[in-house]
Amino acid sequence: MSSPPLNDTRSAALYAEALRVLPGGVNSPVRAMRAIGRDPLFVASGAGAEIVDADGNRYVDYVCSWGPLIHGHAHPEVVAAVAEAAARGTSFGAPTAGEVELAEEVAARFPSVEMVRMTSSGTEASMSALRLARAVTGRETILKFAGAYHGHVDGLLAEAGSGLATQGIPASPGVPAAAAAETVIVPWNDPEALREAVARHGERLAAIVAEPYPANMGLVPPRPGFLALLREQADAVGALLILDEVITGFRVARGGAQAREQIRPDLTIMGKVLGGGLPAAAYAGPRALMERIAPAGDVYQAGTLSGNPLAVAAGLATLRLLDDAAYARLEETTTRLADGLRDAAAAAGRAVHVEQVPGLLTVFFRDGAPGDYAGAAASDRDAYAAWCRALLARGVYPPPSQFEAWFPSLAHDDAAIERTLAAAAEAFEAIAGSLGQSPRIPSEDLAQGARSSRGVEG
Numbered sequence: 502m503s504s505p506p507l508n509d510t511r512s513a514a515l516y517a518e519a520l521r522v523l524p525g526g527v528n529s530p531v532r533a534m535r536a537i538g539r540d541p542l543f544v545a546s547g548a549g550a551e552i553v554d555a556d557g558n559r560y561v562d563y564v565c566s567w568g569p570l571i572h573g574h575a576h577p578e579v580v581a582a583v584a585e586a587a588a589r590g591t592s593f594g595a596p597t598a599g600e601v602e603l604a605e606e607v608a609a610r611f612p613s614v615e616m617v618r619m620t621s622s623g624t625e626a627s628m629s630a631l632r633l634a635r636a637v638t639g640r641e642t643i644l645k646f647a648g649a650y651h652g653h654v655d656g657l658l659a660e661a662g663s664g665l666a667t668q669g670i671p672a673s674p675g676v677p678a679a680a681a682a683e684t685v686i687v688p689w690n691d692p693e694a695l696r697e698a699v700a701r702h703g704e705r706l707a708a709i710v711a712e713p714y715p716a717n718m719g720l721v722p723p724r725p726g727f728l729a730l731l732r733e734q735a736d737a738v739g740a741l742l743i744l745d746e747v748i749t750g751f752r753v754a755r756g757g758a759q760a761r762e763q764i765r766p767d768l769t770i771m772g773k774v775l776g777g778g779l780p781a782a783a784y785a786g787p788r789a790l791m792e793r794i795a796p797a798g799d800v801y802q803a804g805t806l807s808g809n810p811l812a813v814a815a816g817l818a819t820l821r822l823l824d825d826a827a828y829a830r831l832e833e834t835t836t837r838l839a840d841g842l843r844d845a846a847a848a849a850g851r852a853v854h855v856e857q858v859p860g861l862l863t864v865f866f867r868d869g870a871p872g873d874y875a876g877a878a879a880s881d882r883d884a885y886a887a888w889c890r891a892l893l894a895r896g897v898y899p900p901p902s903q904f905e906a907w908f909p910s911l912a913h914d915d916a917a918i919e920r921t922l923a924a925a926a927e928a929f930e931a932i933a934g935s936l937g938q939s940p941r942i943p944s945e946d947l948a949q950g951a952r953s954s955r956g957v958e959g
């Protein structure tokens with residue numbers, strides 16, 4: 502099943518224009534939809550759970566800006582807060598009261614946090630958290646997990662070398678070999694590999710960095726005990742544990758995945774929901790570590806738009822709407838959606854595995870839980886792509902890559918979920934018989950698209 506021809510649409514015309522002035526027609530790779538073998542839709546507006554494209558087509562949106570929009574699009578209170586802030590001036594490059602309030606809100610939600618330093622993107626926050634960890638420990642090596650994404654920081658755009666190599670190699674041209682070489686990559690959910698890597702690199706290890714619920718290889722939750730092992734292994738060699746809660750923070754629970762899993766990191770990276778759809782992110786932790794940051798301490802880091810008043814206003818309005826009832830509702834919505842998708846797949850005889858945590862899910866086109874990046878990559882990505890195209894043709898906008906999570910929001914009401922499940926059932930039927938076949942793009946190109954776009958956005 503392929504989508505209707507796009508050539509005579511406004512989206513197609515905009516894309517053709519965009520290709521002349523934006524590399525690949527977009528400002529971030531996954532948006533181009535290459536991994537699902539079609540051209541992107543240009544979005545004109547959004548309200549609640551819905552977006553409207555440049556041609557007036559409506560979609561139930563499960564990208565939701567890749568996570569920030571936990572209240573859906575254009576929530577009136579968030580919009581009003583931003584408008585009020587903008588009317589008072591958009592940026593000062595001097596302290597404002599809102600930044601203090603937002604830091605207090607974050608510290609109230611995260612027991613591991615006493616102090617917060619805001620940045621404009623998650624990438625900046627993780628780059629800066631690594632600098633702090635290196636300064637504090639006087640060490641340089643970072644351990645990360647295969648398939649995890651922490652922004653496009655040079656040293657973290659690394660992949661495992663082959664054979665017995667333990668140093669990372671650049672995952673993109675332009676990444677210095679020396680930057681990647683300071684990164685050790687270990688398969689997620691593999692206790693033996695983790696122990697071995699920590700034993701080998703122990704004295705050089707500045708930090709273990711992990712998404713507590715990795716969501717950039719699709720959602721691949723930790724097996725029982727694995728997060729506790731991260732804490733134990735970091736402590737064993739005097740390295741810091743950095744949890745990247747850019748996706749999970751303020752989403753899976755009030756205090757993020759660390760609250761749900763009862764694990765205390767040394768530093769936390771945050772973003773997305775924190776900025777309520779405007780550019781804001783942060784790294785945060787106990788005073789003893791955070792006071793190493795300039796001007797309190799000697800570790801340099803700065804930003805022209807850090808703590809921007811509009812972003813702070815959007816973040817504060819967003820967090821204040823997130824009470825216990827909101828989290829209960831988001832969990833319920835996620836479960837309804839996940840169960841419905843499982844049922845729809847089963848009815849069509851399609852083997853899928855749906856992973857879920859509150860506020861996140863991934864429909865893996867494979868039998869059984871993936872467990873790690875290799876497992877996620879072994880999904881039938883051609884079939885996922887065909888299903889996504891069929892969903893788009895039926896008014897549902899899924900994450901256009903097998904390696905991304907769905908972001909249901911608090912605006913996804915019963916009607917939105919019902920519409921989604923009806924479309925999903927039809928889409929599973931529509932792709933039955935074209936198993937693994939992609940009408941427009943050969944699978945090598947799809948794999949290439951998936952690789953180049955994996956984890957770069959969500």
Ligand code: PMP
Nearest residue numbers: 622623624650651652747958959
């Ligand atoms: N960490 C995680 C877990 C992410 O998912 C992302 C982006 N999706 C980032 C860091 C980087 O954030 P940003 O895109 O704001 O730079």
